[in-house]
């Protein structure tokens with residue numbers, strides 16, 4: 001029976017980078033679950049790859065149909081952006097293991113939906129100063145850097161991933177992401193051991 005491995009961590013902790021590296025590990029054979037969002041598509045993103053980019057109306061329709069597994073809404077600098085997981089036939093835990101990127105909130109909601117034995121948290125941690133530097137470097141490379149949103153996320157993260165909230169969600173193990181290849185190796189060993197147990 002399959003499980004959902006959920007990469008969690010503050011903004012710029014390296015979730016997306018590690019996500020791509022882990023998907024390339026053929027020994028793990030992890031599948032993905034494409035999430036949905038109402039935020040605008042960014043340069044370099046593709047419909048159906050990072051997200052299904054949908055309108056507010058589509059989100060409301062999916063909600064009315066009872067298809068939304070979990071949803072997060074953020075009051076961003078550019079308005080309300082929603083991120084959500086949909087029961088759209090992508091997930092078959094009878095046959096496959098999945099890798100997703102989540103927040104503490106989405107992890108808890110998916111754990112409650114699928115059952116604690118099905119969700120495995122992979123919490124990625126980076127020292128705040130280093131993380132802010134990485135976030136700034138990444139933002140500077142954007143066509144239209146949004147430094148205000150970067151700052152909002154940085155501040156929101158310290159509340160959203162507070163020690164109390166991590167403890168309440170049962171997250172007691174973390175993976176330090178100083179050097180990505182080392183972190184990836186640690187994650188691979190951890191996931192392999194979990195799959196084989």
Ligand SMILES: Nc1ncnc2c1ncn2[C@@H]1O[C@H](COP(=O)(O)OP(=O)(O)OP(=O)(O)O)[C@@H](O)[C@H]1O
Pocket residue numbers: 009010011012013014015016017018134135137138177178179180181
């Ligand atoms: N171990 C590392 N060492 C140095 N830089 C890294 C490392 N891991 C990731 N980065 C860089 O840090 C930046 C943020 O990484 P990434 O986009 O993977 O983070 P994220 O957690 O997915 O962020 P967000 O949640 O904001 O989308 C990127 O520019 C990435 O190349």
Ligand SMILES: Nc1nc2c(ncn2[C@@H]2O[C@H](COP(=O)(O)O)[C@@H](O)[C@H]2O)c(=O)[nH]1
Pocket residue numbers: 039072074083101102103104152153156157160161
């Ligand atoms: N904990 C918080 N998570 C947030 C916030 N704003 C967005 N997000 C989450 O980030 C990821 C990735 O977003 P992206 O726009 O860079 O693709 C997504 O899962 C959101 O849930 C926040 O204020 N706090």
